[in-house]
Amino acid sequence: MRLLLHRDAASSSSTARLDPRSWKFFWASRALPRCKETCWRAICGLLPLKETLFRRHIDVDPGCGFCASERENEDHLFLQCPAAKHIWFAFQLAIRVDSFTSFQAFWTAVIAMDDDEVLAMAQTVVYAIWEARNKVCFQQGELVVATVLRRVASLLEEAQVRDLARAPSVSLPAKWSKPAVDIIKCNFDASLRVDGTGGMGMVARDCQGEAMAAACSFPILCTSPLVAEAMSTYEMDTTVGY
Ligand SMILES: [Zn+2]
Known part of the structure; x- marks a missing residue:
């Protein structure tokens, strides 16, 4: 399956916000809560990205944690950075992130697809990118795309196991019948x-x-x-x- 999201499927406004119905769909996703929360923080501009900290006069290099060639904001880190593009394209659902100039426009398009599987996948990928970025920035690690992809698969599997554990047991209608004489x-x-x-x-x-x-x-x-x-x-x- 190859998924292509085009920019004309969404608003191009960088200030676009998701409406309440979209948020309801967003939070109902099967992704892990920590993936949804991180994604929500990214969409709302609440992650401590380097450009955000720099604007607040915190003494930090505003360069991207992965490539350092651009300022680290949501649009760059999660969409436009070569590392992010590599991750999106290498995954099972190849999303043309280069069609979007805005992270919020990208999310408007994801929501508009009305596909829970795509939604959970995208939320998990964003979480995995953020996690990988933190390891590179704070643990002096190196970005290995294959490791990020395995991490996404692991998180999705964890979410699936969690759903199975929470699913109500299905009681099949069954009628017990007596055994024949002399049979236990x-x-x-x-x-x-x-x-x-x-x-x-x-x-x-x-x-x-x-x-x-x-x-x-x-x-x-x-x-x-x-x-x-x-x-x-x-x-x-x-x-x-x-
Ligand atoms: Zn970058």
Whole structure:
């Protein structure tokens, strides 16, 4: 998939602001909260960029943390800097950032796409650029584009895991049926948290539906729901007598 955002999709005004409905969409994104917050601060001009500090008479070189050839502001650091362009173009969704002269116009275009995946991706890339810039400025590190791309992928994966952990469990409509005469029916279940801990249980019933035995165990340490449920059969075998 190749995504191209053109400047005519957005306002060219450098003072453009997102409307309340756009902000609502912005904050509903699946990106991690720290990615959204950093992006919001960048859009609102609240990040301590070097040009901003310089204008406030703070003794700092206003040059870009990556290239030092231009003043470091939102438009340059996140769009026009060769490092930023390299990151945007190298990513899966190749966004033509050179179509925009304004960071805010770029965001107006991203919002106008009404695509949550693109939105979360863009918010995460901006966060990763800011994080990489801080490492270069304060830890004397070097910008390695491949490292930034891996960082973006890692952050998106972290957001996905977080969403899965928060998603309400889906209760499938199921009707339990009695087993045939002389058959004992055992039902097992297990649940896992993101950290790999969880619990499991089982119940055995006869042909009348009467409970004959039950067992549960908590916590357990496991890697997948399938293995956890398999473990619950072992638990029944070792803790329940008939
Ligand atoms: Zn630069």
